[in-house]
Amino acid sequence: xxxxxxxxxxxxxxxxxxxxxxxxxxxxxxxxxxxxxxxxxxxxxxxxxxxxxxxxxxxxxxxxxxxxxxxxxxxxxxxxxxxxxxxxxxxxxxxxxxxxxxxxxxxxxxxxxxxxxxxxxxxxxxxxxxxxxxxxxxxxxxxxxxxxxxxxxxxxxxxxxxxxxxxxxxxxxxxxxxxxxxxxxxxxxxxxxxxxxxxxxxxxxxxxxxxxxxxxxxxxxxxxxxxxxxxxxxxxxxxxxxxxxxxxxxxxxxxxxxxxxxxxxxxxxxxxxxxxxxxxxxxxxxxxxxxxxxxxxxxxxxxxxxxxxxxxxxxxxxxxxxxxxxxxxxxxxxxxxxxxxxxxxxxxxxxxxxxxxx
Ligand code: A2P
Numbered sequence: 001x002x003x004x005x006x007x008x009x010x011x012x013x014x015x016x017x018x019x020x021x022x023x024x025x026x027x028x029x030x031x032x033x034x035x036x037x038x039x040x041x042x043x044x045x046x047x048x049x050x051x052x053x054x055x056x057x058x059x060x061x062x063x064x065x066x067x068x069x070x071x072x073x074x075x076x077x078x079x080x081x082x083x084x085x086x087x088x089x090x091x092x093x094x095x096x097x098x099x100x101x102x103x104x105x106x107x108x109x110x111x112x113x114x115x116x117x118x119x120x121x122x123x124x125x126x127x128x129x130x131x132x133x134x135x136x137x138x139x140x141x142x143x144x145x146x147x148x149x150x151x152x153x154x155x156x157x158x159x160x161x162x163x164x165x166x167x168x169x170x171x172x173x174x175x176x177x178x179x180x181x182x183x184x185x186x187x188x189x190x191x192x193x194x195x196x197x198x199x200x201x202x203x204x205x206x207x208x209x210x211x212x213x214x215x216x217x218x219x220x221x222x223x224x225x226x227x228x229x230x231x232x233x234x235x236x237x238x239x240x241x242x243x244x245x246x247x248x249x250x251x252x253x254x255x256x257x258x259x260x261x262x263x264x265x266x267x268x269x270x271x272x273x274x275x276x277x278x279x280x281x282x283x284x285x286x287x288x289x290x291x292x293x294x295x296x297x298x299x300x301x302x303x304x305x306x307x308x309x310x311x312x313x314x315x316x317x318x319x320x321x322x323x324x325x326x327x328x329x330x331x332x333x334x335x336x337x338x339x340x341x342x343x344x345x346x347x348x349x350x351x352x353x354x355x356x357x358x
Contacts, residue, residue, distance in 0.1 A: 002132070003133055003134050006356065007080060007104075007354050007355055008356075009355065009356055010036050010037065010038035011081050011354075012037065012041065012079050012080050013030065013041070013081045013351070014042075014043055014075065014076060014081070014082045014103070015027060015042050015043065015083050015085075016071055016075075016082055016083065016090070016094070017044060017086030017090070018043060018044050018053060019042075019048045019051075019068065020044075020085055020086065020176060021175045021178075021179065021339055022085035022108055022175075022339055023044070023086070025339045025344035025345070026085065026347060026348060027040070027066075028340075029344050029345050029347075030058045030348060031055065035059055035351065035352070036059035036355065038059065039060075040058070041066075041069065041075070042067070043068070043069055043070070043071040044069075044070070045070065045086075046070045048068045048070075049069060049070040050067065051067075051068050052068065053065065053068060071086070071094065073097035074097075075097075076094070076098045076101035077101050079098070079101060079102075080102070080103055081106065082098045082103045082105045083106050083347050083348070083351065084098075084105055084108060085108040085109070085343065085344070085347075088111040091111040092111050095136060099134075099136065104133065104136070104137065104354060105136045106347045106350050106351060107137070107138050107139060108139045108344075110141065110230075110234065111138075113140065113141070113234070114237055115136075117134055118134075118136050118137065119132050119138065120138045120238060120241045120242055121139070121242075121346075121350050122140060122148050122346060123350060124152055124288045124289055125148050125152045125243065126244065127353055129244075139343065140238045141231070141238055142169075142173060142263060142338035142339075142342025143165075143167045143234075143235055143338070143342065144234060144238040144239055144242070145336075145343075145346050146338065146341055147163075147235070147239065147265055147267060148239060149287075149288075149289060149290060149313045149336070150284070150287070150313050150315050150332070150334045151267075151269065152287065153284055153286060153290060154280060154283050155243070157271065157279055158271035158272050158275050158328075159271065159272040160270070160271060161248070161249065161271065161272050162248075162249040162251070162270040163248065163250045163251070163268070164251045164267070165235065165250065165265055165266070165268075166252070166253045166255065166266045167235075167252065167255060167265050168255055168257045168263065168265070168266075168304075169212060169256050169257065169263045169338070170260055170261050170262055170304060171199075171200075171258065171259065172338070173212070173263065174199050174200065174256075175199075177199045178199045180199075181197070181199040182204050182205060182260060183260070185203065185204060185205040186205040186206075186258070188205075189203075189206060200256060204256065205258055207258060208255050208257050209255065210253065210254075210255045212229055212231035213229050214229065215228070216228060216229065216230045216233055228252075229254060231254040232252040233252075235250055235252040236252065259305070261304065261308040261337060261338075262304030262307050262308055262335055263304070263335070263338040263342065264303075264304055264333065264334065265333070265334045266331070266333055267331070267334060268321050268324075268329065268331045269321075269330050269332075270324050270328055271329075271330070272328070273328065274326055274327035274328055275327065275330060276327070277320055277330065280330050280332075289311065289312055290312065290314075290315060291312045292315055293315065296316075301317050302314035302315065302316045302333060302335035303335060304335055307335050307337055309337060309340070310340070311345055312341070313334060313341055314334070314336065316333050317331070317332055318332045319331050319332075
């Protein structure tokens with residue numbers, strides 16, 4: 001059954017998981033986009049209840065301190081939009097309470113992404129899918145979002161048959177605890193101290209770990225070939241769903257690297273027809289929320305250290321993949337702040353798309 005409750009022009013917005021790495025960025029996005037909220041309610045676990053978070057204000061909400069409330073089933077009374085980033089189990093636990101309260105849940109976790117009745121949305125690519133929601137809209141995985149934002153402008157040049165992608169994912173992808181572990185462990189390593197990895201399976205300081213999330217064999221996603229991680233298979237399944245294209249083949253390798261913030265991706269794409277490097281650059285330069293940063297002669301290309309806190313997806317190193325015949329192959333390098341573009345900002349863009357259009 002389709003969702004019929006109209007969205008007010010000045011919605012009440014709840015941020016569920018407001019103290020987390022993504023939750024804090026959600027608050028910043030509401031501020032920076034001046035989201036027309038009438039109230040912003042910040043929710044977290046009982047551990048954080050009563051503490052405050054600074055807020056610069058947005059819409060009808062003045063600047064000041066927001067007091068954190070413990071998330072309970074009653075928290076969503078009067079809420080219109082609930083931005084969730086507190087983990088999949090919390091999203092599953094509260095889904096019913098949120099939708100029964102009449103709020104639309106925009107969920108950053110993997111809980112509902114593959115459900116056929118839940119749209120999986122990157123507004124620059126498939127905003128139209130939002131209209132099909134029935135109370136829940138899923139925010140895709142961060143590595144998938146920045147890839148599809150970068151590739152969307154290229155889909156007008158030909159059908160993308162195949163993608164080979166390797167990710168270089170920052171420690172903040174594992175939440176606030178991941179970022180802290182990289183910082184603390186780097187100091188411990190340099191001081192020659194003993195340390196024990198907690199947020200990651202191995203040492204993250206001065207290391208790369210080709211293992212993000214668990215190695216899967218079904219469950220969340222069916223028919224996973226042996227040897228892939230859940231993070232990798234999310235990229236396969238989510239790319240097909242967002243592009244509404246089951247024929248697109250994706251071969252991912254996801255790697256955690258000792259970078260604080262911003263994911264990078266090396267992407268090789270194979271089109272169904274010849275496509276020139278110049279046409280790709282022109283399409284990227286005109287892409288929505290995409291910035292072409294590609295001047296290798298002057299050492300200009302996107303790098304994660306440069307782009308934390310940016311809303312854009314940066315693309316560089318655009319070149320021919322000479323291993324694909326008939327000029328059908330292109331290689332490129334993509335960098336974006338995954339906490340923003342790959343999570344919080346995408347969720348707030350979805351919230352903007354829910355507002356009544358003038
Ligand atoms: P809290 O800070 O009170 O633990 P991150 O992804 O950075 O680890 O953040 C997770 C977010 O989800 C935090 O805001 C955390 O709140 C919140 N959270 C985790 N478990 C629960 C829970 N059971 N109920 C409500 N919020 C939760």
